[in-house]
Amino acid sequence: MESKDLKKAGLKVTMPRVKILEMLENSNTRHHTAEDIYKALLDMGEEVGLATVYRVLTQFESASLVTRHHFESGQAVFELNQGNHHDHLVCVKCGRVDEFYDEIIEQQQMKIAKEKGYAITDHNLIIYGTCAKCT
Amino acid sequence: MESKDLKKAGLKVTMPRVKILEMLENSNTRHHTAEDIYKALLDMGEEVGLATVYRVLTQFESASLVTRHHFESGQAVFELNQGNHHDHLVCVKCGRVDEFYDEIIEQQQMKIAKEKGYAITDHNLIIYGTCAKCT
């Protein structure tokens, strides 16, 4: 039941919010642009405005329900926050996105930050390349 | 003498290109938006169009004279390629930017890309945190 998540985040349970959350949860891909979500909802016969999709995604981000990624395309990509941290591999040809988590890199980052006198709050690692299909 | 770099890159030696290169080399900050560069040139009394700044930066990127970074803000940031690859530490409080290079992380990235079937073209690692002064 998603409406609990919305209430918990201090957001009124409205049709667009529920539909967008549902769409994100039921989709088989994890990364979506605002435009993607908008079109998917239209295809499902839902009447939602594009402005609302942007608004709701920003609210979801504030409520830590989704994460906004800035890949190289110039358009923001949104991902549902379910569980663990991971980083991304992005194909520069077809746009495919893979995920990975590497303990060694994580630890190395901690070490570097410590050396430079930083207290880590977050980090962002994107590897760009051509995927197996596009090579 | 920068004109050699331009010729080497197969670019005609024109006033805007020379001025932009000079500006990047003489600036005390390493990261610039296109808009920044445009305004800096105007302040120096140079007549250069914004479109030209964008065009030239893109050409410089193709020629590996500069690197284009996509930070959180969504707008592109350009950095002169002088010497070696490095990644960034960004202070979330004061905006300070430090640089680092870590061989272990570099190698680990290669390994991961290989495992996932990717041929790396580039990567982008930003660690966010609070720097020593802001802690």
Next chain:
DNA sequence: TTTTATATGAAATCTATTATCGTTACATGC
């Protein structure tokens, strides 16, 4: 020089996103 291809600036265009504003609908109290 003269020529020729390339680069330029100004303005138009495009794309992603945000703001505005009159209308609609959620949820709380009656």
Next chain:
DNA sequence: GCATGTAACGATAATAGATTTCATATAAAA
């Protein structure tokens, strides 16, 4: 269950960053 105030909505206008267009200017080859 219904009224009512507040928050959210959708359509559209506006903005910001970046790119394209096109007539003109200019670097460098002949």
